[in-house]
Structures are given as structure tokens and as C-alpha cells.
Amino acid sequence: MKGLPELVIGDLKVKRPVIQGGMGVGVSLGQLAGAVAKEGGVGIISTAQIGFREPDFETNTRAANIRAIGSEFQRARETAPDGVIGFNIMVALKDYDEHVKAAVDAGADLIVSGAGLPIELPGLVESSSTKIAPIVSTEKSAKVILKYWDKKFSRTADLVVIEGPKAGGHLGFDREQLETYTQESYDNEIERIMAVVRKYAQKYQVHIPVAVAGGISDKDAAEHAFSLGADAVQVATRFVTTWECDADLSYKQSYLNAKKEDVILVKSPVGMPGRAIKNPFISHVMAGERVKPKRCLGCLKNCNPAEVPYCITEALIKAAKGEIGEALLFCGADVWKAEKIETVKEVIDSLLGDCV
Template sequence: MNIKPLKIGNLIAKVPIIQGGMGVGVSLSNLAGNVAKNGAIGVISAAHAGYMEEDFESNTLKANLRGLAKHIKRAKEISSNGIIGVNVMVAMNNYVEHVKAAIEAGADLIISGAGLPLNLPEIIEGSSIKIAPIVSSSKAAKVILNYWKKHFNKTANAVIVEGPLAGGHLGFKANNLNDEIKNFDNNVISIIKEVKNFENEFNTTIPVVVAGGVFTHDDMIKYLNLGASGVQVATRFVATHECDAHINFKNAYVNCTKEDIELTISPVGMPGRAIRNKLTETLKKERIKITKCYNCLIPCNPANTPYCISSALINSVKGDVENGLVFCGGNAHRINKIVSVKELIDELMGKI
């Protein structure tokens, strides 16, 4: 099959792969920059992008906005001005500030999920940045794109469909996950159909990119044959030399079994997929006392939340994979070694 470049507006990625944004600190400038250098789209997660800044504990927002800008610029340097996106969750506090910081620092694309990014076109007004909502159903795609049409006379530059095998927070209820997995391909087809309506209305091309469980070249070809323009891959990029996470975090993926991957509770009420460890086992029995609130997610209330997700994610990305939360995709157990970004992209493209 002749694999075509991924075109998002005037952005052209010769490799139709978006590297998924992974917070906290798992996909920063080193991973995103090297992905973009190899022809795909590198994505930085805006979730606590400044967690290594000196003033992170005392002035979290300021540190995060500075850290985000720093990583966007560094990724641009690493990739010789390749395509760099930023994943900004709607559920984040200070969502608007993070989107604006990404624009000012020179990002090319905003990817936004974990809620409906209804006002995103208004926030980016006057800039040339591209926008791509993450959806898990044709209903969500229709709601977002109709809202953008009605209120801003704008549409998406791309739409990302995230499936139930994705890592981290899932846009599905835990009790119907198996049905969602079975029906995912049909779901992709119905979203592509829905998006076509808006392509016709705006006389433009809106590529649909499939995410969640994409692991092999064959997976990618399957979705391209269904009518998608590209795929988003996150989990596999963790097990690369260039990934920004600690080696212990990468090895947790390499060493885990299928039985180690489970759904865990999240402070924001959504199921999250992670690798079983001391933290997830403790959470089955008791709450973990919160000593500091990072004011990160809107739905989180420290008074009744079972644990601090920021602390848990920071612990793991720094290497404490027993007392931290190790988010992963449903196929993490299939990873058995750490490779370079170039090797991984070549493999996904069917070159090796």
C-alpha cells in the first residue's frame, strides 16, 4: 500500500503518525523533537510540563507555562523545525493560559480532549495554529463540530478518534469497555462519515486520525484502509531511548505482563489504564493522604479524592514506579525491548 503523508491544513507530515501526548513529563521535548525529526508529528503534554522547574512547588502555574514554552522551543530545535503539537486537556485548570503559551512558543497544533474543547476556536483566534479535538464517538464529534460551526464559523483541522485500548484516562465507562473494544472499528467508520459532513460544508479536508491500541504496521494499514488519514501512537513511544521518562518507567512497560495491566480509579472519576504496582494495590484498600494540591484538574476535589494524581504521576516519571502511577495502553505487555524513535517509526511504516 502506498502510504500518503498526513496533511493537517498546511502542515505536511511525511509519516502519517502522531505521537500521543503523555503526561506528566513522559512526552516532552526530547521525545517530541525526535519524533518530528523523523517525519512524524511530535506531541508535548501540557500536563505539568514544568515539573522539573525550580519553582514548580512554590508557583506551579508559572513553572508549567515556562516549562511548556521551553520544551516547545527545544523540540523545534531538535527536529530542525519539524511539526510539534501540544496536548492540552480540557479538564485542566488554566486551560486557556496553556493554549496561549503553546501558541506563543511556536507550536503547530493543539490536540485537546478529556472533555469537549468547545471554546478552542475562540482561544486561538488570530493565530495560525491548527486544532484537533479528541473524540470517542460520532456523537461527540458532531457536538463539537456543530458548536464550532454555529459559534465561530470554523471547523477542525483534524479529528482524533481515541479507542478503548488507549492508556491513561479513558473516555469510556469501565462497565462497557469490552463492548467498546469489539465495536471500535465500526465506531471509526461512523466518525469518518460524520466528519465528511463538515468537510463538505466547509469545502475542506479534515483528516481523521485513529488512536488507542495501534501497535503494528498492520494496525496502521487497517485504519488507513477504513478511511483514516493517519494513526496516533503513544504507548510504544514510551519504550524508546528518546522518551523523556526515567528508565525505570520504560522498563515497567518492557517487564509487565498482560495480567499487570488494569483499570484503576482516578481522582477525576474516569477509569484510567495503568500497570499494577504498590500504589494501585493500596488504592484498592484505602485512600492516600494528600499533603499538597497542585490545582491541576477541574473535577478534582482534594477533600474527597482518593489520592493526588499529580504526585502519583510525578513519582513514576522520576523513576519511583512502585509508589507512582504508571499509565499505559492496553498493549503495553507486548513491548519487550527499548528501541530508538527511528527504529519504531520505520517498523510502523513497514520498512523493517
């Protein structure tokens, strides 16, 4: 792909139009985000239970997470002093407001926010230079968010991420939508979302770049996204099988071992569907067995420990630590295409070719 324009997010200039998707717990931390930013993309740190390796995580979870937001950002910044580095912060988190404020205090260039509607995000970054980007999956969600920001905060998005049905982790669709969307029908949805974005870009006399995410696993998928008018692609799954990814090597190997039939839809305790690799843990959950949480660490707003089939924090921490058989292994739809562990540079080069 030649001649792709430089991605500009407000006053941030990104050399290569690739945004690394946020992956938690412990999959995209400072090491991966720094490596992506160093190669000219946008590196994103997930704040979901980001402090799980802190010594006081189980006894002082909130403080451990806030502390780790600062330290992981610093680690990324040391790798990429001039790179664009931000955070992915889920609206579903109980401590959402505190995470956003900690990210701003750390010096985040950008906050990408989904797993719910980030309608109050502009107020939380007010008077800072941190850019904000909602994740949307439908025209309806784009309209709701951008209209609310316009009416309440008299501002609009600095970037919009359109996350399609082939994405990994928590998904902004119901199961029926995930099973019925075709590439063509979702392309039409992308065009409708872009029309909404253009409306607010025109009102505020700015360019609002759009990143397309979900299933961006190779050069063809990236080219297709750009052909729809995307300014960038957001990529997550491909970055898991890199040497720089923060997750345990066993987690990366689970991606390399996955077959197409191993990729399934699961119901998360958040209430959203998610895409994951089938393993003994998920098989037990799907059979109706309940994995009782050891203790509640208060990660999600709408989670009742007495009712959930399993603790998502525990399951994702086990994944990051390499305890694969007992873990929730979130992934994108094309995870089965992964064949080897690569460097971040090799992944970006394979997606964009000889693009600047």
C-alpha cells in the first residue's frame, strides 16, 4: 500500500496508520504499547486490572491499578520518547473515572473507550491535551455518543474507532447480529457511521479520523478498510503473537495452536458477548458449571459475585500468566491464522507493506 496519508489526531501526528488495540488483563501493557509507538503506530495500554502484578493488588486493588497506570505509561514512554501512547479504558469498570483521570495525569496522548457508552468522557479530560476516541459498533451508538458530547460538552471526538463483528474480547453486538452480519452488510454499517462522524466534523470544522477494527489480520483486510475511507486500522490479535507482547509465552502459544473451530462466542459476566478460544475452562462454563470467585476485586460496575458464572478478573489474569487451561482466552475471529511469533515491526510491515 503506497501513498497512505499520515494519520493526524488533533495535533498528534502518527507516521503509520495502525492503532494497537487495548487488550486486558495484562496483554497490552507498557512493553507492547511502547514497541508499537516506537515503530510509528499508536501504542495502547489496557487499564483493566492493570495492577495485577503489584504486591498489594488483592488487598489494595484500586491503588495498585492507579499506580500501575503511571508506571506502565512510563515504561512505554521510555521505549518511545516521541511516540503516540494512550490507554484503552472500559466504561464497564467500577473505577472508570479514576482510571481516566490517572491516565491524563500520567500524560496519555489518547484515551480509547468502549465496553459501554463513554458519554461522560469529555468532562473527565477537560483542560488536558489528552485526545478522546469512543469505540462504536453501530450507527446508533455513534449518534448517541456524538450527539451527547455535542449537547453537553460542546465538543466532538478526536478519533472514532469502528469495531466490527470479527473483533476480539467484549463485542458491541448481540449474538444474532454476530451470527448474521456479512462483510457487505457491515461495510454498509461502516459507511453509515462515517456519515455520522462527517456531520460532526463539519459542524466543528475539523477532520475526525476514523479507525476500522475487527478482523484486520492481513494486508488485504487493511486495504479493504482503507478502501472504505478509514484513516487507520486498529489491530489487536496480530500483536498478541509478537515477542514484545506483555502476555506469557503460553498465552501466545494458545493463539498459534488455535484452529478455526476453536473460536467461539461466550457470554461475559459483563453481560456482553465475547469471542474466545475454546479450552477446558470455557467448556465447563458452557456446560453450566459455576466457577466460584475466590474473592471480589470490584472490577466491574454491573457484576454480582453471587450470580456470575465465573470471575472475569481471575480468568483473564490466569490467561496473562499462562495458566491456559483455567483461563478466558479472548481473541479475534482470525486468531487461527496466526502461524508464528513475530516482532511488532514485522506485523506492521505485513499490514501496510511499504507504506510510509
